[in-house]
Amino acid sequence: MTAPDPPGEATAARAADRALRTAARHSAGRLAAASACSVAAAGAALAEPAVLGHTLDLLLRQDPGGARWTAWCAVVIAAEVLFDAATARLTGGVDARSTAWLRRLGLGRLLRTAPHHAARHSPGELSARLTAQATTAGAVPAAVVTASVALLPPLGGLVALMLVDVWTALAFLAGLPLLALLLRAFARDSGASVSRYQEVQLALAGRLVEALGGARTIAAAGTAEREQARVLARLPELGAEGRRTWRIYGATVARTGALMPLLLYVVLGVGGVRLAEGALGVGGLLAAVRYAGLAAGVGAVTGRLAAVVRGRAAARRTADLFELPELPQGVRRLPERGPGTLELRGVRVVRAGTVLLHDVDLRIPGGATAAVVGRSGSGKTTLAAVAGRLTACDEGRVLLDGVPLDELSAEELRREIGHAFERPALFGESVAAAIAFGGPDPDPEAVRAAARAAGADAFVRRLPEGYDTALTDAPLSGGELQRLGLARAFCRAGRLLVLDDATSSLDTRTAREVERALALDVRPGTRLVVAHRVSSAAGADLVVWLDAGRVRATGAHTELWRDPDYRAVFGEGSEPGPVAAAEPPGREAVR
Numbered sequence: 001m002t003a004p005d006p007p008g009e010a011t012a013a014r015a016a017d018r019a020l021r022t023a024a025r026h027s028a029g030r031l032a033a034a035s036a037c038s039v040a041a042a043g044a045a046l047a048e049p050a051v052l053g054h055t056l057d058l059l060l061r062q063d064p065g066g067a068r069w070t071a072w073c074a075v076v077i078a079a080e081v082l083f084d085a086a087t088a089r090l091t092g093g094v095d096a097r098s099t100a101w102l103r104r105l106g107l108g109r110l111l112r113t114a115p116h117h118a119a120r121h122s123p124g125e126l127s128a129r130l131t132a133q134a135t136t137a138g139a140v141p142a143a144v145v146t147a148s149v150a151l152l153p154p155l156g157g158l159v160a161l162m163l164v165d166v167w168t169a170l171a172f173l174a175g176l177p178l179l180a181l182l183l184r185a186f187a188r189d190s191g192a193s194v195s196r197y198q199e200v201q202l203a204l205a206g207r208l209v210e211a212l213g214g215a216r217t218i219a220a221a222g223t224a225e226r227e228q229a230r231v232l233a234r235l236p237e238l239g240a241e242g243r244r245t246w247r248i249y250g251a252t253v254a255r256t257g258a259l260m261p262l263l264l265y266v267v268l269g270v271g272g273v274r275l276a277e278g279a280l281g282v283g284g285l286l287a288a289v290r291y292a293g294l295a296a297g298v299g300a301v302t303g304r305l306a307a308v309v310r311g312r313a314a315a316r317r318t319a320d321l322f323e324l325p326e327l328p329q330g331v332r333r334l335p336e337r338g339p340g341t342l343e344l345r346g347v348r349v350v351r352a353g354t355v356l357l358h359d360v361d362l363r364i365p366g367g368a369t370a371a372v373v374g375r376s377g378s379g380k381t382t383l384a385a386v387a388g389r390l391t392a393c394d395e396g397r398v399l400l401d402g403v404p405l406d407e408l409s410a411e412e413l414r415r416e417i418g419h420a421f422e423r424p425a426l427f428g429e430s431v432a433a434a435i436a437f438g439g440p441d442p443d444p445e446a447v448r449a450a451a452r453a454a455g456a457d458a459f460v461r462r463l464p465e466g467y468d469t470a471l472t473d474a475p476l477s478g479g480e481l482q483r484l485g486l487a488r489a490f491c492r493a494g495r496l497l498v499l500d501d502a503t504s505s506l507d508t509r510t511a512r513e514v515e516r517a518l519a520l521d522v523r524p525g526t527r528l529v530v531a532h533r534v535s536s537a538a539g540a541d542l543v544v545w546l547d548a549g550r551v552r553a554t555g556a557h558t559e560l561w562r563d564p565d566y567r568a569v570f571g572e573g574s575e576p577g578p579v580a581a582a583e584p585p586g587r588e589a590v591r
Contacts, residue, residue, distance in 0.1 A: 016137070016315035019105065019322055023098040024141035030097065031141060034090035038149040041083035045294060046156040048076050053164075053287030060282060091142040099138025103130050106321035113324040114391040116351050121320070124209030125202045129321060133198065133314040140311035147304035157294030161267075164288045165280050171270040172292055193248060195313045197241040200234050202317060207231045267292040327392055330407035334416055338401030339366020340495035340526035342387060346396035349382055349549075356382045357393070358550045364542060366401070366495070369519075369527040371537045371557075373569055374546035380530045381500055383546065387528050388417050388498040400496060414438070416494035420502035424485025431460055431474055432467035435487045442491055450491035453517035455510050456483040478505040486514060495525040504532060515539055534570050545569070 024031055051073050058066035107130060110118055121129070162169035211218065211227050218227050271288045274280040280288070342364040349357040356379050364370045372380045385391045386398055389405040398405045405413065428434040435447045435456075447467065451457040459480055463469040476484070482505045489497060497518075503511045512535060518527065531537050538557045545553045545566060553560055560566045 013316055015323055016319040019319050020140050020315055023101050026101045027094045027097040030090055030094045034087055034094055035145045037083045037086040038146055041080050041087060042149055042152040044076050044080035045153050049287040049290030051076050053283035056286055057281055057283035094142040095139045098141050099135050102134045102138055102318055106130055106318055109324050110321055112326045114327050117324050122206035124206035128202050128205040129318050133317045136314035137311050137318050139307055143304055143307040147308055150304055153294045157291040161288060161291040164284055165274055168267050168270045168288045171266045172295055193241055193245045197245055198313055198317055200238045203234055328406050329410045331409050332403055332407045333412050334401050334403055341366040341401055342526055343399040347393045348395035350394045356549050360551055364526055366526055368541040370542040370544055371529050371531040371540035372544045373531050373537055375569055378546040379549040380546055384498050384500040384530050388419050389413055418489045418493050418497045420486045420489035420499045422501040422504050426471055430468050430470055434471055435491055437488055438492050450487040453490045453521040454483045454486035455513050456487050490522045493523040497525055497527050499529045501530045
């Protein structure tokens with residue numbers, strides 16, 4: 001396995017620690033209450049041996065004050081139990097709030113970044129980072145507090161032991177250097193092992209989600225066993241790292257578990273000698289043994305330290321999402337009643353060292369329909385994403401009605417620019433909610449009108465509950481899914497509508513009906529259509545011909561058709577056909 005890059009690891013660690021500190025501030029009140037209860041429980045635990053020892057001495061002397069001190073013993077023990085219970089309850093709440101905050105932060109940054117940045121992580125990795133990893137990381141703020149407070153009983157017990165009898169304290173101190181070495185080695189070794197375990201876990205999750213997404217293809221190809229082997233290829237590595245982590249943890253627990261009883265026996269022996277010499281009473285011996293037990297509890301910090309180590313390693317994985325760059329947004333608004341003129345000035349887009357768009361200069365008049373055509377890989381989808389501000393360009397500017405898109409507020413941008421995609425994702429509990437998704441709920445008639453324009457009304461009405469049918473109960477073909485995606489875009493149509501191959505799964509007749517409805521029934525505005533059909537290009541006001549990321553030509557379809565290279569985009573031997581027939585009736589009314 002490739003060794004991690006130290007500077008990169010250090011940067012990730014700093015980002016993770018910043019996120020954890022912010023998560024702690026997010027639950028500062030509950031965390032402070034948990035800390036206070038934990039300190040109070042530690043105080044009660046420290047008071048308990050002294051109170052028990054003093055009470056025992058009084059009872060052995062048959063002192064009348066023994067009854068009163070017995071009641072104090074009950075109060076101290078009850079306080080310790082209650083404060084421990086309150087700490088556990090508050091800690092659970094802090095863990096839940098911190099986890100939720102980390103998930104919201106990661107998901108928010110993921111949704112606000114450009115798609116090519118989000119694509120750095122596979123869907124499986126993203127799911128693991130936002131679920132299991134975030135849960136583990138969310139436990140760190142409370143674990144740090146409880147681990148810190150957990151040191152109070154051992155340290156306080158050691159101080160109290162010295163006050164009770166210095167010789168028993170010295171006997172206990174003799175074994176502490178060895179214990180410190182064990183804990184230091186545990187923190188060092190377990191941190192590296194846990195980090196490698198989580199890295200392999202994310203890779204497995206990514207491959208599993210890929211396989212589930214392509215289940216039909218795998219079944220059709222008969223490669224289930226090969227895919228299973230591919231998904232589980234790193235399982236032995238995961239098992240090895242897991243076993244190594246538990247060996248480290250188990251060895252540390254075993255060593256501290258053997259060391260602590262030995263130290264207690266030494267303290268008990270020295271205390272017995274001191275009792276025989278008359279330097280220590282029975283109550284004092286009881287207190288010394290109990291305080292030695294508290295001091296020996298430093299070994300229990302191992303478990304809390306392990307939680308912190310696991311959580312910080314998980315936080316580094318989750319923090320990768322926090323470092324995704326946000327797509328910059330401004331605060332400006334578009335001019336009132338603008339026609340939707342779209343301009344690209346010197347736009348250049350580079351992804352992973354490859355130039356996808358080369359210095360594109362383009363102007364699409366307001367209200368016009370522009371078809372973007374070109375061979376596969378020519379940059380059509382990238383141009384559509386830049387025009388709709390789904391991604392940013394590396395050089396140049398994109399303007400809508402004279403306003404740069406990066407200066408528009410997010411609300412204005414999404415209200416005035418609509419999108420429809422080749423493979424739309426539907427969100428909402430019902431079909432109607434999926435069409436209305438993306439802003440204030442429109443009235444039901446607007447939803448139905450959008451569905452009619454997209455050619456979806458007929459099949460939606462045939463569903464069991466019509467528009468109220470749950471999406472999970474609506475079996476949809478590829479074409480029906482695209483039509484609902486188009487309906488959603490039509491329902492939210494602003495002054496610019498970007499259709500990225502959004503009719504590819506529709507038959508020719510339905511596609512032409514959608515084009516006709518787009519011209520007549522949807523809010524007038526500028527259309528940018530990534531097109532593969534001759535009819536789509538022929539029916540557009542303007543054709544933008546892309547070739548290897550450059551605008552090779554712009555103009556009317558009939559003019560460009562004279563170029564054999566342009567015809568080759570649609571397939572050799574294609575005929576332009578009568579443009580008037582391809583053009584939806586009534587287009588002149590919206591030009």
